[in-house]
Amino acid sequence: MAEATRHRPRRGPSPFARRVLEEWKRLALPPGGPVVVAVSGGADSTALVLALAELVASKRLAVSLKIAHLDHGLRGRAGAEDARWVARLADELGLEAVIGRASVGRRAGAARDNLEQAARRARYEFLARAAREAGAPLVLTAHTLDDQAETFLLALLRGSGAGGLGGMSEVRPLDGGEPGVLLARPLVAWARRADAEKYCASRGVRWREDEMNEDESFARVRVRRRLLPLLETFNPRAAEAIARAAELLREDNNALEREARLLLRYAADESAWEQAASGKAAEGFSRNKTPGERAGQSRVPPLRVEVIAGAKMSAVRRRALRRWLALGRGDLRRLEAVHLIAVEGLLDSGRGGRVAELPGGCAVVRRRRWLFFRGPRR
């Protein structure tokens, strides 16, 4: 590895790096300043950092790269070896590296696929910290088009709508990061995993293999090794087709979430809230309210039934109700279509009070022309 990366002849960036640069421009990423690159040591992230280093060396980018690597503490010695390997790669590229260590196994539940979620959470917390410490407004991950297609297929198998099927954005605010810090994925729109591997090989770099990528007890691994290859017998560019579908659905979802936000603001505006708290509509409610209801009320404004019911398109109405419920509950865990349908059912009922119970002890209560969110009873 060392030889190849050090003595690469200077004839401008490789096609892979040039493609990364195109994407950089298309996504309007900052042309300079500190950038944190998440590097696991796998082919994808190794390819990304090698390409970025090429672009910096050839003065196509003026960013200052910093490598961030998290050992999730799930793979014992292999994890520690990966961390050492990444540190060595950083060294050879003349880059600073932050190596972190987490104990994801202890945090995760028993289920195999929860492990993946816990690892993901730990990773993003680590990246947010690394960005803060580096004063970097930008964090990059090396998700590929293959990852995007896999994410789509896993969401499809759960029956998700456009929110889940849309998969990963190319650029979005970093979860848990400082305000304004972006997470960008400069490979997700175009790079196949095989492209990354070929590029690493062409640079003489032998990336690290993660044996979890071979473990078929993970649904994602079975999607990669069994489902995608079958789909490619129908259409050799099936992964690209799926990624295109995901992009279209992401745009759809953005447009509809925007409408849902507007609807919600209109249904629950300040004056509505004051009216509900002081006026006639709230009277019946005050008579029956419990401490839990008061708690719920203080967090979440009530909604005017007529505004929500007047939204003709269920795609917008349901998104507005989901956002409102997420606001009340803190998240959407265990909230299923059947619960949303129950809440929608309250819109039709007459003027009497009715209740839709939600998982976790919360509920939505209709009193006259208002929907109230009620927190869990204590």
Next chain:
Amino acid sequence: MAEATRHRPRRGPSPFARRVLEEWKRLALPPGGPVVVAVSGGADSTALVLALAELVASKRLAVSLKIAHLDHGLRGRAGAEDARWVARLADELGLEAVIGRASVGRRAGAARDNLEQAARRARYEFLARAAREAGAPLVLTAHTLDDQAETFLLALLRGSGAGGLGGMSEVRPLDGGEPGVLLARPLVAWARRADAEKYCASRGVRWREDEMNEDESFARVRVRRRLLPLLETFNPRAAEAIARAAELLREDNNALEREARLLLRYAADESAWEQAASGKAAEGFSRNKTPGERAGQSRVPPLRVEVIAGAKMSAVRRRALRRWLALGRGDLRRLEAVHLIAVEGLLDSGRGGRVAELPGGCAVVRRRRWLFFRGPRR
């Protein structure tokens, strides 16, 4: 078959028929009057007509059923035998049957999957005619949840957006039918193909097998026989999950198409059209116009660039442009994402004229603050 259908003990409708009745009510289908039921003789459509006949016999529905069967002329003797079998079934159920015959093979191109499209077109023409002749406001087809999942997966393999992935509506206007005639699919939201087969078997009716359903040169057959079973190893209810995703995307698409219609109306309203035809904006255009341009102009009003460009969400903007292009071209055949992106590109350009060519010799021309559709040059 005859014995079983005639001597069924009277103890109310079977669970399958009751489920059809529930769906009938949920979809608000008319409780009486003539109804055309498309029956191929396969398990799905045989189950549908048997269930409807049960509901009529037990007076749960007061509709007058008429069977419509089309021999597509693709399967020689087998097709003729199916037609005889359906006629006999109708006879035993005491129902009228219209048996039609088409020559789909001659109409279709060479490709296997085009054959499916040609057969579909012939079938809907036939059903529209049957509805007209029966004076029926309603035509039923027996598409199942399996068909819905297959349709989704085929659209996904093409990289379709919500329009294609959304699949089949439960109720919609009948293509080529009289105004107000509906096509409804009372099995599509819930019935698995296996449910239909079990129900037929429980009624002692041995449906007809179509050997084309075994022909793996059709992508749909491979989806059914290879892809869905693999998906069910991930989630035993994968077909239901996919159908749920399809329904959510159909709702999304309906909401966004509605917005796109509104946007288009605003961008191309009558006054805009008159202004374009007489005012300053059209001047530059008139100087250069060709007979083809005049033809294009007369069909399709120009669009105000500022209105289309002002629509922030690309999900709505692209749908509006697609609708407008469909209006100009007659259909969307061979129109791909790249063409739409080229048309969108015209929105950004300065005030000078620019052209985006479309397949089939059409084009979109920007002149100052307007987009004009130009028909094919002759």
